[in-house]
Amino acid sequence: MRLLLLLLVLGVCWAQYDPHTQNGQTSIVHLFEWRWDDIALECERYLAPHGYGGVQISPPNENVVINKPPRPWWERYQPISYKICSRSGNEDEFRDMVKRCNDVGVNIYVDAVVNHMCGSGVHAGTSSTCGSYFNPGSRDFPAVPYSAWDFNDGKCTTRSGGIESYHNIYQVRDCRLSGFLDLALGKDYVRSTIAAYMNNLIAMGVAGFRIDASKHMWPGDIKAFLDKLNNLNTKWFPEGSRPFIYQEVIDLGGEPIQSSEYFGNGRVTEFKYGTKLGTVLRKWNGEKLAYLKNWGEGWSFMPSDRALVFVDNHYNQRGYAAGGPSVLTFWEFRLYKMAVGFMLAHPYGFTRVMSSFKWPRYFKNGQDVNNWIGPPNDNGVIKKVTTINGDNTCGNGWVCEHRWRQIRNMVIFRNVVNGQAFTNWWDNGSNQVAFGRGNKGFIVFNNDDWALSSNLQTGLPAGTYCDVISGDKSGNSCTGIEIYVGSDGLAYFSISNTAEDPFIAIHVDAKL
Ligand code: AAO
Numbered sequence: 001m002r003l004l005l006l007l008l009v010l011g012v013c014w015a016q017y018d019p020h021t022q023n024g025q026t027s028i029v030h031l032f033e034w035r036w037d038d039i040a041l042e043c044e045r046y047l048a049p050h051g052y053g054g055v056q057i058s059p060p061n062e063n064v065v066i067n068k069p070p071r072p073w074w075e076r077y078q079p080i081s082y083k084i085c086s087r088s089g090n091e092d093e094f095r096d097m098v099k100r101c102n103d104v105g106v107n108i109y110v111d112a113v114v115n116h117m118c119g120s121g122v123h124a125g126t127s128s129t130c131g132s133y134f135n136p137g138s139r140d141f142p143a144v145p146y147s148a149w150d151f152n153d154g155k156c157t158t159r160s161g162g163i164e165s166y167h168n169i170y171q172v173r174d175c176r177l178s179g180f181l182d183l184a185l186g187k188d189y190v191r192s193t194i195a196a197y198m199n200n201l202i203a204m205g206v207a208g209f210r211i212d213a214s215k216h217m218w219p220g221d222i223k224a225f226l227d228k229l230n231n232l233n234t235k236w237f238p239e240g241s242r243p244f245i246y247q248e249v250i251d252l253g254g255e256p257i258q259s260s261e262y263f264g265n266g267r268v269t270e271f272k273y274g275t276k277l278g279t280v281l282r283k284w285n286g287e288k289l290a291y292l293k294n295w296g297e298g299w300s301f302m303p304s305d306r307a308l309v310f311v312d313n314h315y316n317q318r319g320y321a322a323g324g325p326s327v328l329t330f331w332e333f334r335l336y337k338m339a340v341g342f343m344l345a346h347p348y349g350f351t352r353v354m355s356s357f358k359w360p361r362y363f364k365n366g367q368d369v370n371n372w373i374g375p376p377n378d379n380g381v382i383k384k385v386t387t388i389n390g391d392n393t394c395g396n397g398w399v400c401e402h403r404w405r406q407i408r409n410m411v412i413f414r415n416v417v418n419g420q421a422f423t424n425w426w427d428n429g430s431n432q433v434a435f436g437r438g439n440k441g442f443i444v445f446n447n448d449d450w451a452l453s454s455n456l457q458t459g460l461p462a463g464t465y466c467d468v469i470s471g472d473k474s475g476n477s478c479t480g481i482e483i484y485v486g487s488d489g490l491a492y493f494s495i496s497n498t499a500e501d502p503f504i505a506i507h508v509d510a511k512l
Contacts, residue, residue, distance in 0.1 A: 015242035016245045016265070016266040016267075017244075017245075017266060017306065019053065019054060019207065019244045020107060020208070020232065020241055022053065022106075023105050024418060025051055025053030025105070025415055026351065026415050027344065027352065027353055027411050027415075028052065028054035028055060028107070028350075028352050028353070029047065029052050029055055029353045030310075030353070030354050031056070031057060032058060032073075032355060033058050033073055033076075033374070034057070034058070034355075034385060034398075035087075035088045035093075035384065036060075036089035036094050036097040037093055037096070039055055039057065039097050039108075040096055040100040040101060043055070043097075043100060043106040044104050046392075046402075046403065047101075047104075048105055050408050050411065052106060052411060054106055054109055054207060055101065055106060055107070056111060057111060058076055058086070058088055058111055059077065059079070059111045059112070059212075060084050060086055061079055061081065061082045061113070062079065062081040062085045062129050062130040063077070063078050063086060063118075063129055064078040064079075064122055064127060064128055064134075065127045065129060067127060070374050071380055072373065073372070073374040074372060078113075078117070078118035078180065079113050079114075079116070079117050079118065080117065080130075080132055080134050081128070081130065081134075081144050082144060082196075084200075085129055087380075087382050095204055098205040098206060099205060102205050102235075107206075107207035108207060109206065109209060109244065110206050110208075110209050111209075111210045111212060112197075112198060112210065112211055113212045113213070114183065114194045114217075114225070115177065115180070115183060115185075115212060115213040115214075115216045115217050116177060116183055117134075117151075117183065118134070118136055118181065119178070119179045119180055120161070120176065120179050120181055121136070121179060123136075124137060130143075144193060146183070146193070149187075149189075150184050150187060150190050151182060151184055152174050152175070152183070153182075155174040155184070155186075156174045156175035156182070157171070157174075158171055158175050161175060161176055162175055162176045162177075162178070162179060163176065166257075167256060168256075172215060172216055172257060173216055173218050177216050185218065185221035185225070186218075186221060188224075191221070191224045192225075195226075198229055199230050202230050202231075202232060203230070205232075205233045205235065205236055207232060207237065207243065208243045208244025208246070209244070209246075210247075210269075211247045211248060211265075212248050214247035214248050215251075215257055219261045219264065223264065223265050226245060226265055244266070245265055246266055246308040247266055247267070249268050250269070250271050251268075252272055252275060252323070253300075259302050259306075260302065267306050267308045267350065269308050270302055270307040270308065270349060272300070272301055273301060273307070273309045273310065273348075273349065274309075274310055274316065274328070274339075275323040275324065275326055276326075277328070277339050277343070278311070278326035278327045279326040281338055281447060282328075282335065283447070284326060288431050289427065289431040289433045289445060290427040290428070290429050290430060290433060293425055296346070296347075297348075304347070304349055308352060309350065310351070310352040310353075310354060311336065311339045311340050311343055311354065312327050313352075314356075317354065317356060318368065319367070319368045320371070329354075329356070330356055330401050334500075334501070337406045337469075337503075338445060338502070338503055340353065340401070340410065341406060341443065341445075341505065342443075342445065344411060344414045345410065345413060345414070345435070345437070345443045346422070347422050347437070353401065353402050353411065354401060355398075355399065355400055355401050355402045356401060357375045357376055357397050357398050357399060358399055359371065359373040376398065385398045385400070405469075405472065406469050409472070409505070410469075412468070412509070413443075416440055416507045416508060416509045417438065417440040417441040417507060420437040420440045420441070421437070421438050422435060422437065423435065423437065424442070424459045426456050431446070431448040432444075432446050432448050432452045432454075433445050434454075434493070436457075436459040438459065439508075440460075440507055440508050441460075441505070441506065442456075442491075442505070443503065443505040444493045444503060444505075445502065445503045446495040446497055446499075447502065449497055451494065451496050452493060452494065452497075453492075453493070453494045453495075454493055455491070456490065456491060456493055458485050458506070459489055460489060460506065461485070461508070461511075462487040462489075463485055463512070464482055464485075464511070464512045465482070465484075465491075465510060465512065466479075466482060466511075466512060467480045467483060467504045467505065467510075468505050468506070469503055470500075470501065470504070483504065491506075
């Protein structure tokens, strides 16, 4: 009885850290700015068959329309109401997506923008994705409804009404971020309204939420609306499942607000992860792959079971702050694939893969002046994701990193080695490293300017394995490099420094 109670308490306390992914799947993908009908299709035709556990979607609620063709991607971070009505689709399309993805075992996680409404300087009117009227000047959002009472104007003490210093925790939480009208989350009405929006989504079947701009909300205020959330829909999830929560807090050190303040509510985005991994792979500041031996908490990251990790996200991939120039993206595909490969092989954190669209990058004085440009579109209507014949990549300006063989196969690698210890680390003191995951998988990297050729202990059962980076196992043959593991677990690896992808990964499900 006592044990049961303990389990119950633990279950209740821990549940919001659990992504509730199905069938042993261990990663999610951010399908940034995708349409709901395309996501539904992708769940069925690609994500489920290739072991992805879930999708982070762009904010589904009504937002301001910024009439500057082709419309910035960031307009979706300026809410007008909680109607499910955006450039990605309407409520029917949203429901259809959630159902179809859930039916094939792929969860949906919603990007919840609840810290604020639109910018204070936006003109009153009906320039919103569903045509709802709003008036920032009088703080009137009748489609919610919110009125002047529901904002923090009185609480903020800066002259401008905006955040002027990240070193003042009151400003960061009570003043406006970039001029957005700051919701008064201390009020029960606001908390209940936000919870109602999220509960509406939970009823439709979503599995959890990214909480945008969490640093700008008091942890206790977030807890207050999270406590009002219902359990997940039992049509797809076990009775008593709490929504998965990950809070966006940019904590690179050097500011008084720390990620750890938010651990009680759920997981937190670990922005140090991609920043540091980029620095290491670029060999900046004297960093080398050999130093990754104690990657994770050893690098002063947050505890693994609180971390949501990624190489790049929709914001820092555009060269904005929150990581700076070291962050690797699809633009630098060779190093990027190694970074994502490393992330997916390493046990630290819960992993999110980025899936982007291309924009016409153009640098002026070191700044990308086109990084605001929104997704591929025809007169503002988001273009469908087309898949290109044969090689399974995407067209129409969609990058689809999640479909790149090297990345997709490492998502499967992570599923195969799930729960296995970090083992058999090897390095050459420089930029050649290798490690295993118990007796299930092994990976080798060569980021030096010379060839790697070594006999390494893989920990794997004897046999012939297919390298899932250079190819795929198909039937009983391999379209890429083959690796022979002896009865002593040793295998010989040779990786040229000029290889297209200078890394090799093998696992027991790709054994011939
Ligand atoms: C748009 C326009 C603005 C305009 C505004 C109002 O771009 O020019 O003023 O509308 O009309 C997205 C876009 C924004 C866009 C917004 C709404 O990125 O450009 O504004 O939609 O349309 C802080 C927050 C963080 C937030 C980030 C933008 O803490 O939560 O600012 N990210 C999320 C989303 C993002 C979204 C929003 C929130 C808003 O990911 O896509 O905005 O919903 C420091 C702090 C960080 C702070 C950054 C801001 O970073 O630590 O907390 O992020 O500054 O750049 C070193 C430090 C690093 C520091 C940096 C800069 O690198 O290590 O920590 O210096 O000082």
